Amino acid sequence: MARxxxxxxxxxxxxxxxxxxxxxxxxxxxxxxxxxxxAEPAAGTAKNxxxxxxxSQPVATLGDIQxxxxxxxxTGLEELDRVLGGGIVEGGVVLIGGxxxxxxxxxxxxxxxxxxxxxxxxxxxxxxSAAQLALRAHRLGLSGKNLRVLxxxxxxxxxxxxEAEQPAFCVIDSIQTLxxxxxxxxxxxVSQVRECASHLTRSAKASGCTVVLVGHVTKxxxxxxxxxxxxxxxxVLYFEGDTHSSFRLVRAIKNRFGAVNExxxxxxxxxxxxxxxxxxxxxxxTHGEPVPGACVLVTLEGTRPMLVEIQALVDNGGPSxxxxxxxxxxxxxxxxxxxxxxxxxxxxxxxDVFVNAVGGVRxxxxxxxxxxxxxxxxxxxxxxxxxxxxxFGEVGLAGEVRPAxxxxxxxxxxxxxGFSVAVVPKANAPKKPIEGLTVHxxxxxxxxxxxxxxLT
Numbered sequence: 001m002a003r004x005x006x007x008x009x010x011x012x013x014x015x016x017x018x019x020x021x022x023x024x025x026x027x028x029x030x031x032x033x034x035x036x037x038x039a040e041p042a043a044g045t046a047k048n049x050x051x052x053x054x055x056s057q058p059v060a061t062l063g064d065i066q067x068x069x070x071x072x073x074x075t076g077l078e079e080l081d082r083v084l085g086g087g088i089v090e091g092g093v094v095l096i097g098g099x100x101x102x103x104x105x106x107x108x109x110x111x112x113x114x115x116x117x118x119x120x121x122x123x124x125x126x127x128x129s130a131a132q133l134a135l136r137a138h139r140l141g142l143s144g145k146n147l148r149v150l151x152x153x154x155x156x157x158x159x160x161x162x163e164a165e166q167p168a169f170c171v172i173d174s175i176q177t178l179x180x181x182x183x184x185x186x187x188x189x190v191s192q193v194r195e196c197a198s199h200l201t202r203s204a205k206a207s208g209c210t211v212v213l214v215g216h217v218t219k220x221x222x223x224x225x226x227x228x229x230x231x232x233x234x235x236v237l238y239f240e241g242d243t244h245s246s247f248r249l250v251r252a253i254k255n256r257f258g259a260v261n262e263x264x265x266x267x268x269x270x271x272x273x274x275x276x277x278x279x280x281x282x283x284x285x286t287h288g289e290p291v292p293g294a295c296v297l298v299t300l301e302g303t304r305p306m307l308v309e310i311q312a313l314v315d316n317g318g319p320s321x322x323x324x325x326x327x328x329x330x331x332x333x334x335x336x337x338x339x340x341x342x343x344x345x346x347x348x349x350x351x352d353v354f355v356n357a358v359g360g361v362r363x364x365x366x367x368x369x370x371x372x373x374x375x376x377x378x379x380x381x382x383x384x385x386x387x388x389x390x391x392f393g394e395v396g397l398a399g400e401v402r403p404a405x406x407x408x409x410x411x412x413x414x415x416x417x418g419f420s421v422a423v424v425p426k427a428n429a430p431k432k433p434i435e436g437l438t439v440h441x442x443x444x445x446x447x448x449x450x451x452x453x454x455l456t
Contacts, residue, residue, distance in 0.1 A: 009034040010190045015226040037191060038184045070257055076114025079266055079275035080107065082304075083237060083250050085258020088115075088169065088210045092257060093201050095175075095230065096250075097215040097223040098239025103248055103266070103273055104214050107239070108171045109137060110272050116146035119168035122161070126153040126177030140272040153187065155180040155196050159203055167209055172200065174214035176224060188216075193225035197232050230254065242360045247282055248273065249361070252302070262302030280307040280417060283359035289387075293379030296390045296419065297371035298410035299363055305406070305413040307390065309358040310368065312375035317352035327357030328368065336373055336395060343399030344449045346377050367404035369395035370423065373445060374452055383456045388420035391448075393428070399445045403427035411437060421455065423448055 009018045011034055016027030024031050072087035081087050084094070098104050105128075112121045125133050130151045137144045148165060152158055155178050162170065172178070178196040179187040186192070197213065204211040213233065216224040223230060230236050234256045241248035250264040265279040276282065284296065284307055293312045298305055310328075325333045333355055340346045355372055357363050370393035378385050392410055394402040404410065407428030414422060415437040422439045429441035442448045 006038070008037055010037055011035075012190050012225065013227050015190055015194060015228050035190060037189055072257075073115070073119070075111040077107070077111055077273075077275060079264030080111060080250065082302075083252045083262050083264040084235065085252075085255055085262070089234070089257045090168075090210060091205050091208045092210050092235065093204050093233040094210070094212045094235040094237065095215050095223065095233040096212065096237040096239060097217045099217060099221075102239045102241055103268060104239050105136070105173055106140065106268075107250075107266070107273050108173065108212060108214065109133070109142065110140065112147055112169065112171055113137070113142045113144060115169050116144075120148070120166065121146070121169045121171075122148045122150060122165055122167040123171045123173070124150045124152060124158055124161075125173050126151075127174055153177045153179060155199060159199060162203055162207065162209065166207065169210045169212075170204075171212045172214065174216060175200075175229075176216045188224075190226045194228060194232075197229050201232050240362075245360055247276070247359070259302050263304070279304075280413075283308040283357070283361055285309050285311070285358050290384035290389075292382050292384045293375055295371045295375035295378065295385055296414075297363070297368050298390055298392050298414050299365060299368060300404075300406060300410065305410045306361075307414065307417060307419075308361055308363065310371045310375045311356045311358060312372065312379045313352075313354040314348060314376060314379040315352045315354075317350055321348075321350055322352045322354075324353070325355040327360065327362050328355055328372065329364070332366075332369075333372065335397070336369055337376070339395055339397060339399060339445060340373050340376065340449075343444070344373075344377075344446045346380065346449065348376065348380065351380070365404075366394040366402075367392045369393065370401060370425075370445075370448060374423070374448065377449055377452070378456075381453075381456075383453075385452060386421055386455050388418065389423075389455075390414045390419045390421070391423040393423075393425040393442075393448075395445055401425045401442050401445060401448060411439065423451060 009021050011025040013030045013033045014028040016025055018034060021034055025033050070089050072089055074081050074087040096104055112123050115121050130149050133149055150161055175193055175197055176188040179192050180195055183191055183195060200211055218224050236254040238251045240251060246268045248266045252260055252262045265276040266273040267276055295310050297308050297310050299308050323334050337348050371391045374391050392404050396402055403425040408430060411422060411430060411434055415434050420437060422437055424439060424441060426441040426443045429439055440451055
């Protein structure tokens with residue numbers, strides 16, 4: 001009599017297994033992440049697995065290995081190339097995730113069309129039919145004459161097609177729809193996603209084909225599936241943006257062939273996604289005259305300095321004042337308000353404080369501290385900062401203003417865009433004057449507050 005299939009519970013975060021359901025994963029301590037599935041048969045005992053291993057493998061010395069720069073092929077989309085580090089790499093595996101409808105398939109279809117003019121490209125669609133993909137290409141104005149298309153979700157059939165077609169660039173849309181006949185789990189499960197991604201990665205490394213995997217995201221915004229999925233691939237990109245806005249951001253959070261935290265800015269048009277050459281224009285409001293509560297920050301995203309307007313609104317809050325920030329860390333805002341009160345004498349304990357980064361951008365670097373505090377005191381006093389004013393710098397709990405990395409590049413970018421007054425940390429003061437820009441260097445937050453009061 002055949003034995004019943006054994007049930008096992010797998011964590012979708014770390015891939016750990018448990019014989020019974022638990023509220024918290026015993027491996028990574030994540031809550032409500034165990035999913036029921038059928039246990040796969042063991043591949044064999046340890047004795048059988050190691051039979052035939054009679055000698056060790058050759059080991060090389062790191063200093064003797066010849067290192068060469070990897071060659072890159074531009075995708076035809078300048079902003080995407082910026083995020084990838086200059087273009088696609090032979091044998092590289094890229095994972096791109098984002099909310100439904102954000103434009104992942106549109107972006108990759110445009111990149112595949114551009115690359116098909118110089119190399120063999122295969123687009124594997126598991127979520128749309130070939131006719132739906134052709135309709136999308138027609139809407140975007142793409143000819144698709146050299147673009148090969150396969151509508152399939154079976155892993156073995158896809159691998160056989162890759163071996164027969166021998167493409168140089170392949171898009172898998174999406175990894176959560178694939179399934180392998182070797183596993184009994186449903187498509188999108190932890191085991192299916194892990195195994196399909198592993199097989200595609202091995203195929204890419206062996207053949208030299210660049211593979212791009214499209215990934216779904218959870219309601220928290222993280223890529224769905226096991227966390228090991230992000231460790232397997234070479235590059236992880238996140239497609240961000242508000243569906244109510246026409247602008248999209250592509251952010252690299254992992255890149256073995258380039259810099260991380262690089263971003264590309266796109267605008268969604270009727271003809272698809274177009275790169276934005278000057279993203280600072282998106283994140284700056286168009287005020288006719290300076291208004292209270294607005295301060296321009298020069299932030300750094302990867303290698304690109306960008307100007308973002310920080311807006312603050314301080315209003316009577318009553319017995320339970322609120323602290324709300326959009327695009328900035330709310331806990332850091334509470335800390336900065338305490339520093340502002342203790343060291344600069346500006347009290348906001350009974351006031352509602354709202355802070356917003358214009359354009360939907362998310363700022364994580366501490367160099368935004370000084371601009372946030374100057375915007376808050378400007379709104380509290382009802383006095384606008386002077387026209388052409390910018391600021392950046394980290395503020396510590398002792399009230400000191402600490403330097404920001406690559407301050408000279410930030411100042412040059414601000415001067416290039418016509419800004420004339422800057423308040424920066426003393427360590428970021430330029431050694432040589434910057435034409436058209438007056439730089440005020442400060443060491444403490446009280447100096448910055450008193451300086452801006454004198455300027456207004």
